[in-house]
Amino acid sequence: MEGLYLAGDSRIHRLPAQVKVVAALFFVLVVVTTPRERVLAFAGYAVLVAAVAALAAIPPLRMLRRMMIEVPFVVFAVLLPVFGLGERVTVLGGVSLSVEGLWAAWNILAKATLGVAVAVILGATTRPQDVVGGLARLRLPALLVQITGFMVRYVDVVVDEATRMRTAMAARGFTARHLNAWPAVARSLGTLFVRTYERGERVHVAMLSRGYDGSAKAWSLGTSPAGPTVWATGLALPAAALAVAGAAWWSTW
Amino acid sequence: MVDVVSPAASAPPALRVEELVYDYPDGRRALDSVDLEIGQGERVALLGPNGAGKTTLALHLNGILTPSSGVVEVGGEAVSNESLARVRQAVGLVFQDPDDQLFMPTVAQDVAFGPLNFGVPEGEIPDRVHRALAAVGMADAADSYPGHLSFGQRRRVAIATVLSCEPSVLVLDEPTSNLDPAARRDLAEVLDSLDVTVLMVTHDLPFAWQLCPRSVILDAGRIRADAATPEVLADSALLAQHRLELPFGFDPGPRTQ
Numbered sequence: 001m002e003g004l005y006l007a008g009d010s011r012i013h014r015l016p017a018q019v020k021v022v023a024a025l026f027f028v029l030v031v032v033t034t035p036r037e038r039v040l041a042f043a044g045y046a047v048l049v050a051a052v053a054a055l056a057a058i059p060p061l062r063m064l065r066r067m068m069i070e071v072p073f074v075v076f077a078v079l080l081p082v083f084g085l086g087e088r089v090t091v092l093g094g095v096s097l098s099v100e101g102l103w104a105a106w107n108i109l110a111k112a113t114l115g116v117a118v119a120v121i122l123g124a125t126t127r128p129q130d131v132v133g134g135l136a137r138l139r140l141p142a143l144l145v146q147i148t149g150f151m152v153r154y155v156d157v158v159v160d161e162a163t164r165m166r167t168a169m170a171a172r173g174f175t176a177r178h179l180n181a182w183p184a185v186a187r188s189l190g191t192l193f194v195r196t197y198e199r200g201e202r203v204h205v206a207m208l209s210r211g212y213d214g215s216a217k218a219w220s221l222g223t224s225p226a227g228p229t230v231w232a233t234g235l236a237l238p239a240a241a242l243a244v245a246g247a248a249w250w251s252t253w
Numbered sequence: 254m255v256d257v258v259s260p261a262a263s264a265p266p267a268l269r270v271e272e273l274v275y276d277y278p279d280g281r282r283a284l285d286s287v288d289l290e291i292g293q294g295e296r297v298a299l300l301g302p303n304g305a306g307k308t309t310l311a312l313h314l315n316g317i318l319t320p321s322s323g324v325v326e327v328g329g330e331a332v333s334n335e336s337l338a339r340v341r342q343a344v345g346l347v348f349q350d351p352d353d354q355l356f357m358p359t360v361a362q363d364v365a366f367g368p369l370n371f372g373v374p375e376g377e378i379p380d381r382v383h384r385a386l387a388a389v390g391m392a393d394a395a396d397s398y399p400g401h402l403s404f405g406q407r408r409r410v411a412i413a414t415v416l417s418c419e420p421s422v423l424v425l426d427e428p429t430s431n432l433d434p435a436a437r438r439d440l441a442e443v444l445d446s447l448d449v450t451v452l453m454v455t456h457d458l459p460f461a462w463q464l465c466p467r468s469v470i471l472d473a474g475r476i477r478a479d480a481a482t483p484e485v486l487a488d489s490a491l492l493a494q495h496r497l498e499l500p501f502g503f504d505p506g507p508r509t510q
Contacts, residue, residue, distance in 0.1 A: 211370030
């Protein structure tokens with residue numbers, strides 16, 4: 001979770017987490033439901049996202065670096081035009097590509113990129129612990145809020161534990177270069193699982209000791225409700241996206 | 254040397270354990286007829302080697318574990334299903350690993366967790382949280398993510414998560430483990446400033462010496478000694494018998510504060 005958040009005091013930073021979560025969700029919904037042929041609508045969305053990123057004072061380079069996370073997920077989109085069926089076009093003097101494949105690739109790339117961009121902005125302007133508080137405010141079921149909260153709290157602890165185990169293995173000359181290293185890697189993963197499970201039990205005892213009864217009251221502590229003005233400010237992004245979609249719908253772009 | 258220090262006669266004892274027996278699910282006996290009485294405001298160290306049953310005893314004091322036989326009373330009230338919420342509010346357990354104790358995304362939420370469960374009105378919560386954190390010198394950390402605090406700070410916040418429930422007894426499991434000397438001294442100052450009954454499970458004999466006038470040795474599930482701390486620590490044969498050792502160079506001379 002560390003590293004995504006970029007401390008700041010922009011208008012976007014100051015918006016309550018629950019407003020940002022809802023705004024991001026609605027924006028993604030609008031983007032995903034836009035027909036892929038409305039190319040200019042996507043350009044409009046990109047302008048909106050860039051404007052919000054600028055408002056949040058996220059350096060463009062940092063924004064791009066964070067967005068690289070989508071690369072492994074969209075590589076296969078690049079293959080669609082090559083292996084796609086149906087009508088084909090020839091580009092760059094001789095490369096034959098499927099028209100349907102090109103549209104499919106464009107569809108995936110454009111929508112994934114916009115979704116990731118909005119998620120990066122949300123992550124850069126909202127601390128993970130505030131996202132949990134925001135979800136609790138949105139009346140997400142108590143169990144889901146708690147699971148999310150534990151993930152936020154313990155991901156570092158588990159990663160630290162895994163790192164220490166790897167260091168301990170490396171210190172005794174272990175290298176994971178060959179196939180015959182797999183049993184050792186599998187064993188250490190098993191150990192990590194058992195340790196995490198045991199920690200879960202100890203945490204549960206600690207919760208019971210302080211009167212845990214299944215409710216998620218404490219998880220929304222420190223968050224505040226958002227008034228209509230704040231909601232309106234936050235929802236300006238999906239509203240603008242909807243306007244862009246509408247404009248694209250009525251015009252013949 | 255089994256020398257029972259008689260507690261104050263008037264008020265009900267803060268904690269009373271009588272003939273407590275506990276068998277692990279696999280049948281091994283963990284606690285074997287433990288008797289222990291701790292008066293209001295006392296500070297007692299519970300000493301013993303690893304595997305003696307110290308933590309198991311601590312888990313009986315707020316009803317996490319149920320005795321196979323015997324009685325546990327908190328402030329004169331027997332621990333039972335009906336009294337469970339009151340008992341857990343009255344006996345604050347601080348676990349050894351602060352990462353187990355601090356499970357909430359922010360420090361303030363963690364400190365508020367107990368009071369909210371025990372039905373403290375939400376309007377009083379911010380004040381409770383502030384007072385508990387101030388008592389351990391961590392008032393500035395309210396909005397922090399626990400992972401960003403040092404180990405010593407997390408240990409102190411862990412104590413605050415229990416103090417906010419306003420317990421009458423504080424039970425600490427190995428409070429000084431993994432602390433560097435400065436953090437250990439900070440912790441001693443915090444504990445010394447609290448006006449609450451304390452039972453401290455520890456191997457750290459000088460720490461027990463510094464804070465607890467009375468010490469109890471638990472070994473193999475039984476109470477082996479119960480006396481004034483200087484007396485216990487001066488008895489090297491007793492210590493050796495129960496795998497307890499003073500650090501090199503430590504001389505249990507007259508207690509100085």
